[in-house]
Amino acid sequence: MTITKKIITSASLLSSDLTDIANEVRRCENAGVDLIHFDVMDGRFVDQITYGAPVLKWVRKATTMPLDVHLMVQDPTKQIDYFAQAGADIITIHAESDCDIPRCLDNIRELGVKASLSLKPNTPAKAALDYIDKCDMILVMTVEPGYGGQSFMEDMMPKVTEIRRYADENGFPELDIQVDGGINPETAAKAIAAGANVLVAGTSLFKAKDMRELNNALKG
Secondary structure, eight states: OOOOSOOEEEEEGGGSOGGGHHHHHHHHHHHTOOEEEEEEEBSSSSSOBOOOHHHHHHHHHHOOSOEEEEEEOSOOTTHHHHHHHHTOSEEEEETTSSSOHHHHHHHHHHTTOEEEEEEOTTSOTHHHHTTGGGOSEEEEESSOTTOSSOOOOGGGHHHHHHHHHHHHHTTOTTOEEEEESSOOHHHHHHHHHHTOOEEEESHHHHTOSSHHHHHHHHHO
């Protein structure tokens, strides 16, 4: 599949030095990264607990970069307002969460934020396609959510291709498709070939000797 959409990188703060977030964000800016990815975990939807809207508010003060918030929470209904107020530019909820999915997606957009829906590896593409008209982006998880540093699941690529084909054939060519998990230059190329155009990278970016060089390599 040939992708003509701009390739976008999103740096996952989970893999950064969280004792020095402002400088880590600045490093991403200087490297030409496009988005800051903010993983929110509640200890219920996934085992881990990370950070919430008050932390995002401080990240917002540290940068003008778009903030890409991924809500891995059991019920995102109330959280949407908090993160929108804290400065999120994109808010992703999970298709598997306990909420009224279309209402939550509508609420995100009503708050002036881009709406995104994420699919865990065992969730089929149809779970997102049913709501594609309410989404600016669909996130296909290429690892099980909740832990950084996992290996890329290449068997998720047909799901990416299915979503891209459906979007193109049904009047949604502007839809962004994001992949998250195990993204490095080699796996990024596979994801782009499948139809993804937004790449979340954590370990590969923040551990790189030269973040700008790595970021450019991710984009191909």
